[in-house]
Amino acid sequence: MTARPLALITGASSGIGETFARKLAAQGYDLIITARREERLKELAAELMDRHGIEVEVLPADLSRREGMEKVENRAASASGLEILVNNAGFGLRGTFAEIPVEKSQSMLDVHITATMRITRAALPGMIEHGKGVVINVSSVAGFMSYGGRTMYSATKAFLNAFSTNLANEMLGTGVKIQALCPGFTVTEFHDTEEIKGFSRSRYPSWSWQNVDYVVGTSLKALDRNKVIVVPGAFYQTAAYILRSPVGRIRALFTRRAKSMQEGK
Numbered sequence: 001m002t003a004r005p006l007a008l009i010t011g012a013s014s015g016i017g018e019t020f021a022r023k024l025a026a027q028g029y030d031l032i033i034t035a036r037r038e039e040r041l042k043e044l045a046a047e048l049m050d051r052h053g054i055e056v057e058v059l060p061a062d063l064s065r066r067e068g069m070e071k072v073e074n075r076a077a078s079a080s081g082l083e084i085l086v087n088n089a090g091f092g093l094r095g096t097f098a099e100i101p102v103e104k105s106q107s108m109l110d111v112h113i114t115a116t117m118r119i120t121r122a123a124l125p126g127m128i129e130h131g132k133g134v135v136i137n138v139s140s141v142a143g144f145m146s147y148g149g150r151t152m153y154s155a156t157k158a159f160l161n162a163f164s165t166n167l168a169n170e171m172l173g174t175g176v177k178i179q180a181l182c183p184g185f186t187v188t189e190f191h192d193t194e195e196i197k198g199f200s201r202s203r204y205p206s207w208s209w210q211n212v213d214y215v216v217g218t219s220l221k222a223l224d225r226n227k228v229i230v231v232p233g234a235f236y237q238t239a240a241y242i243l244r245s246p247v248g249r250i251r252a253l254f255t256r257r258a259k260s261m262q263e264g265k
């Protein structure tokens with residue numbers, strides 16, 4: 001009997017991570033699922049093992065803490081036959097950089113950047129040795145934006161886009177694929193968390209909200225095409241194209257100038 005392929009997913013207790021777990025389980029992958037909410041992970045594991053006859057390992061960990069990060073990193077390094085790593089755990093913050101307590105910004109750096117970098121580094125040698133593997137870093141269209149309001153969020157996601165693009169080039173010829181998934185607004189628990197309390201989804205048109213199944217399905221389909229930067233949905237693809245083009249840079253410049261004129265500078 002051939003062993004089932006294995007996937008490790010961070011932030012699997014809800015939203016995009018949970019949906020990756022559901023879709024990969026349905027494709028016959030064994031899973032290692034991690035997040036802080038252990039009960040949620042256990043319920044998901046029981047359901048997926050029962051429904052698909054696969055193995056699911058629950059690995060509770062807080063990626064904003066050194067010991068949590070090391071726990072997942074060590075597991076990624078020791079997981080034999082790890083084929084897919086999804087670095088998905090993340091959260092938003094409300095307010096300007098100067099208002100947000102520095103510990104919150106530090107946690108965002110740790111969860112979005114340091115954990116992704118360390119877990120990826122731990123997983124890659126095994127993947128390279130087997131000549132096969134996939135790393136999906138869940139980024140955001142916010143990674144293409146350069147005007148204030150979400151300073152840390154945009155900057156950490158911009159790192160993920162650059163990290164993924166450069167790493168994909170390094171991995172050419174190894175059999176390892178790298179993807180940065182850049183969703184726009186997606187209906188998950190992201191906008192209900194304590195960190196962005198008070199956010200109102202209805203402030204944005206209903207058509208701007210994407211379904212989580214569609215977002216994850218687009219990511220998995222794009223693996224066949226070896227696409228590195230994956231933006232689900234025509235609207236967000238167009239927005240990302242404009243934001244990444246010289247037009248986007250000129251727009252950002254005008255936004256900055258307009259703001260400084262308002263402030264009388």
Ligand SMILES: NC(=O)c1ccc[n+]([C@@H]2O[C@H](COP(=O)([O-])OP(=O)(O)OC[C@H]3O[C@@H](n4cnc5c(N)ncnc54)[C@H](OP(=O)(O)O)[C@@H]3O)[C@@H](O)[C@H]2O)c1
Pocket residue numbers: 010011012013014015016017034035036037038061062063064088089090091092111138139140141182183184185186187188189190191193
């Ligand atoms: N929803 C959107 O509109 C949207 C758009 C673009 C990109 N994204 C990105 O998509 C990813 C997933 O978010 P989502 O939309 O699915 O939101 P979500 O439903 O809130 O899920 C976030 C996941 O991250 C985990 N997480 C958060 N902080 C963590 C920590 N310190 N340690 C370990 N795990 C942690 C959460 O688990 P626990 O709370 O159990 O730890 C949860 O499983 C994030 O990286 C986000 O930036 C979301």
